[in-house]
Amino acid sequence: MFDMQQIQHIFEIALASYHQRPLWVLATMFCLIHLWCGCIPVWRMKKALQSSVWLALSLVPPRIAVWKRVNLRRSDSREMLKRFQEREIRCLIRIKETRRNTFVVTLLGTRRKSYSMEFIPHQNLGQWLVDFSRSNLSWDEALAVFLCIANQICKGLQALYDCGIDANRDLKPGNVMVVRLKLSLKPKVHIKVHIKLIDMGTVKMSDGTLYTGDGTGMGTIFYGAPECWTDAKAVDSRADVFSLAAILWRVLTYFARVEQRYEREIFYEYWEHGNQTCRFDELWEHLKATLGTALPLYLSSRSNGNMSGIIARLQNIVIRGLNPDPAQRPSFNEFHKELRSLYEEIRQETNFQISEPQERVSRSRPHPILQDGTLTLQIDGRDE
Numbered sequence: 129m130f131d132m133q134q135i136q137h138i139f140e141i142a143l144a145s146y147h148q149r150p151l152w153v154l155a156t157m158f159c160l161i162h163l164w165c166g167c168i169p170v171w172r173m174k175k176a177l178q179s180s181v182w183l184a185l186s187l188v189p190p191r192i193a194v195w196k197r198v199n200l201r202r203s204d205s206r207e208m209l210k211r212f213q214e215r216e217i218r219c220l221i222r223i224k225e226t227r228r229n230t231f232v233v234t235l236l237g238t239r240r241k242s243y244s245m246e247f248i249p250h251q252n253l254g255q256w257l258v259d260f261s262r263s264n265l266s267w268d269e270a271l272a273v274f275l276c277i278a279n280q281i282c283k284g285l286q287a288l289y290d291c292g293i294d295a296n297r298d299l300k301p302g303n304v305m306v307v308r309l310k311l312s313l314k315p316k317v318h319i320k321v322h323i324k325l326i327d328m329g330t331v332k333m334s335d336g337t338l339y340t341g342d343g344t345g346m347g348t349i350f351y352g353a354p355e356c357w358t359d360a361k362a363v364d365s366r367a368d369v370f371s372l373a374a375i376l377w378r379v380l381t382y383f384a385r386v387e388q389r390y391e392r393e394i395f396y397e398y399w400e401h402g403n404q405t406c407r408f409d410e411l412w413e414h415l416k417a418t419l420g421t422a423l424p425l426y427l428s429s430r431s432n433g434n435m436s437g438i439i440a441r442l443q444n445i446v447i448r449g450l451n452p453d454p455a456q457r458p459s460f461n462e463f464h465k466e467l468r469s470l471y472e473e474i475r476q477e478t479n480f481q482i483s484e485p486q487e488r489v490s491r492s493r494p495h496p497i498l499q500d501g502t503l504t505l506q507i508d509g510r511d512e
Contacts, residue, residue: 166237167244169195179213184244186236192249197242217243219328222291230485231284233305233326248324253277253375254301256309261383268435272478274379275442275471276321277304278372280484282464284325285368289460295363298330299371300351301378320483332363350374350391354408354452365460372463373449377415380446386423408452415450419443438474441466 161168169182173194184195198213220235220243234246251259260270281304288296308322330346346360347353353370355363378391394414398407423443445466451457458466475482 164239165195165197165242165244166239167193167195169197183247186244191236192247193236193244194247195242195244213329215331215333216327216329218333219288219291219293219331220245222293223287229287231280231324232287232328233324246324248305248307248326250306250308252302253304253306253323254378256306257301257379257382260309267383268474268478270383271435271439271442272471272474272482273309273319273321274376274383275467275474276319276482276484277306277323278376278467279464279471280321280323281325281372281375282460282467284323285365285372285460286464288325288328288331289365292334294332294334295365295367296325296328296331296371297346297356297360297363297367298327298348298352299325299368299375300348301375302348303327304375318481318483322485332360347371350395353454354406355454357406363454366454366457369449369457369460369463370451370454373446376442376446377419377450380423380442381418386418412450412452416447419447435474435477438470438477442470445470 165184167184167186169184171183172180173183174181176199179199180197182195182197184193186193217235217238220233221238223229223232224235233248236244236246238244250256260273263270265273281299285296285299303326305324305326306322307324308320310320347356347367351371351374353363353367356367374391380386395406395411398411398414399405400407420443423439445458445463448456448458449463
């Protein structure tokens with residue numbers, strides 16, 4: 129059901145825009161918009177070149193949603209739609225129908241040139257990290273929470289791979305939403321953690337669908353694997369291993385106050401502007417030095433002796449995951465196995481309980497817009 133304060137806020141915005149119109153006109157207009165879009169767009173949250181993202185109200189079933197509309201104002205927008213929007217819808221439909229959606233944002237419905245998704249009214253991992261660093265948790269307790277989040281990110285990625293996705297290619301703190309994090313101290317320390325992955329517009333499909341051209345770069349600065357910048361078409365799940373290791377590096381160094389600069393500043397130190405390439409080998413050496421020297425000195429006075437072995441293993445995992453050579457990087461299954469082992473071990477060392485949501489299997493019927501593995505989108509009244 130809705131949160132009443134959110135409903136009140138949404139309708140105050142809507143009524144303020146249409147205050148001169150009679151109520152029956154407003155109700156009729158809202159019903160027509162709902163039938164056309166699948167929900168009622170209320171407040172534009174983000175405007176991009178290819179799409180607009182709105183906070184929306186869905187009536188059946190009653191819920192708050194995110195409505196995403198495709199913009200077709202340029203001549204090349206059709207190709208951009210096929211490469212980006214169709215890929216995101218196809219990925220979300222597969223997650224909804226074939227496997228589980230506990231750690232991935234849920235698709236609610238699709239319409240002509242638009243679709244609606246689950247609304248998550250919370251912070252992403254980067255924003256949440258700033259607030260969490262001010263908490264009263266010890267380093268050992270915070271590390272347990274971080275490993276729980278990393279374990280859930282791996283589960284979300286595994287859900288993508290199980291549905292025929294080769295790689296996410298844009299994993300970063302901004303695309304990891306902290307859905308729930310509750311901390312109770314009495315009678316026993318108990319933390320509930322739940323994250324979800326968003327933004328599936330850059331995934332690489334494994335069904336042979338060619339959305340990405342040869343030699344095309346894709347990703348986010350610092351979090352994108354080196355191979356994503358040279359030929360994103362040829363990457364696999366090891367690119368997501370690099371991105372997750374970069375997220376872990378960001379978490380470790382930020383919380384430990386080791387590296388105060390932004391990732392972009394570090395990245396551009398090794399960026400060659402002339403040929404638009406990065407000296408990833410030198411960047412890797414810098415990241416290794418940060419974790420290998422400054423971090424142990426900081427943690428030696430803030431962590432008990434039992435945690436030193438876990439921290440050393442975590443450092444090794446992160447450094448191996450950041451290797452610029454994908455052949456030297458661990459596979460996703462190996463990376464996930466080591467992180468899960470560390471997580472289970474640290475849960476036994478700490479004196480509090482961490483709860484995370486259980487994975488569930490979706491039992492929804494096949495979506496009518498996806499038939500025989502082919503996605504049909506209508507643009508300007510015609511099937512593409």
